[in-house]
Amino acid sequence: MGYFLGNLGPKVPTRVPHAGVEQITTDRFVHPRYVPGDRKTEKPVVQQGQCGRRRVVCDRPRRGASLPSTEASRPSPSRLAGVSISLRRRFRALPDFPVDLPGFDPATAPADPVELFLEWLDHALSAGVPQPHAFSLATSTASGQISSRMLILKNIHEGAWHFASARGSRKGRELAANPQAAMNFYWEPLGRQVRVVGAVSLLSAEASALDWAERPGADGQANPDWQLYALHPTEVEFWQASPDRHHIRHRYAL
Ligand SMILES: Cc1cc2nc3c(=O)[nH]c(=O)nc-3n(C[C@H](O)[C@H](O)[C@H](O)COP(=O)(O)O)c2cc1C
Numbered sequence: 001m002g003y004f005l006g007n008l009g010p011k012v013p014t015r016v017p018h019a020g021v022e023q024i025t026t027d028r029f030v031h032p033r034y035v036p037g038d039r040k041t042e043k044p045v046v047q048q049g050q051c052g053r054r055r056v057v058c059d060r061p062r063r064g065a066s067l068p069s070t071e072a073s074r075p076s077p078s079r080l081a082g083v084s085i086s087l088r089r090r091f092r093a094l095p096d097f098p099v100d101l102p103g104f105d106p107a108t109a110p111a112d113p114v115e116l117f118l119e120w121l122d123h124a125l126s127a128g129v130p131q132p133h134a135f136s137l138a139t140s141t142a143s144g145q146i147s148s149r150m151l152i153l154k155n156i157h158e159g160a161w162h163f164a165s166a167r168g169s170r171k172g173r174e175l176a177a178n179p180q181a182a183m184n185f186y187w188e189p190l191g192r193q194v195r196v197v198g199a200v201s202l203l204s205a206e207a208s209a210l211d212w213a214e215r216p217g218a219d220g221q222a223n224p225d226w227q228l229y230a231l232h233p234t235e236v237e238f239w240q241a242s243p244d245r246h247h248i249r250h251r252y253a254l
Contacts, residue, residue, distance in 0.1 A: 020253040021111075097191040097241045104192075104240035106250040113236035113252040114156050117194055120238070124187040137163065138182040139174040147174065153183075154211060159254075160230035161196055162203065164211045167227045175200050181231055191241030196233045198254075203228040 102123065109116050124132035131152070138148040147170060155162040161183065166172055175181065183196040205224075212218065212226040237251040 021106075021109075022249075022251045022253070097243075098189060099243055101191045101241055101243055104238070104248055104250070106248060109238070109250055113233070113238075113254070114159060116238060116250075117156070117236070120187070120190075120192055120194065124190060124192070127187075127189050129187045129189055132185070132187055135183045135185045137171065138184070139171045140178055140180070141174055142177040147171065153185075154228065157230075160201075160232050162228055162230050164208065164226060164228045166223075166225045168225050172225075172227060175229065183231060193239040195235075195237050195239075196231060197235045198231050198233040200229050200231050203230050 110119075121132055133153040134150055135153060136148050137151045138146055140146045149171065151163045151165065153161060154164055163183075167176070179200045180198070181200050183194075185194040185196075186192070208226050208228040209222065211228045212223045213220075233252075233254050235251065235253055237249060240248045240250075242248060
């Protein structure tokens with residue numbers, strides 16, 4: 001294990017109980033929490049004549065609401081800009097993290113990130129998070145063109161995180177050219193994210209065949225293109241949203 005103290009901008013380091021571990025609380029993502037119906041946090045959006053025949057004040061953007069008249073009277077490029085303003089308001093009005101979030105004290109976190117991941121995974125399972133073993137996998141071409149997609153975590157064995165796909169797929173070709181990848185798990189009801197970054201290696205043909213054979217709906221046909229991969233993390237970062245918006249990062253460098 002080595003130290004990895006990347007520059008994450010404004011930060012308040014707390015205790016560092018394990019070598020190679022950095023704990024950060026950050027308020028870099030602070031923005032006013034939107035509380036529907038609360039005039040202190042809600043920004044009224046005035047839309048004249050947009051909510052029926054009467055001139056009305058809508059306090060919330062409506063799906064498909066047309067543009068305020070000032071925007072609508074402009075030529076089409078500005079109208080496009082207006083559409084994006086309206087979309088921005090709709091996004092702004094969407095719910096934030098749940099108010100009732102689990103606590104996380106990095107000082108009591110285990111030294112092994114896999115142990116912590118399994119704790120968080122169990123918590124996600126008992127909280128009813130659907131497919132908590134689903135993650136986004138980012139890969140890139142040799143020249144640095146990035147792509148990502150969702151996959152299913154197959155196993156974690158001896159510190160390596162397993163996933164499977166076709167070698168001939170885009171990700172398979174990218175991994176052949178550049179065997180590095182980043183995983184990202186997100187458990188929305190818990191306000192938790194885990195990211196895992198590292199080098200990727202191929203597991204054996206036997207292990208890949210077994211994974212293919214065990215897939216739901218397997219019909220007994222072999223698939224020699226199916227490949228089980230192992231990601232060997234150099235970095236695992238746990239992120240916990242906090243109701244006071246001082247979100248916590250706990251990062252292991254391996
Ligand atoms: C929740 C979820 C889980 C998925 N799991 C896998 C998987 O384990 N392996 C796989 O090859 N594709 C999986 N897919 C499909 C991939 O997201 C992707 O569409 C496919 O692998 C082709 O990706 P590529 O063209 O970037 O290589 C999954 C999709 C979703 C939405």
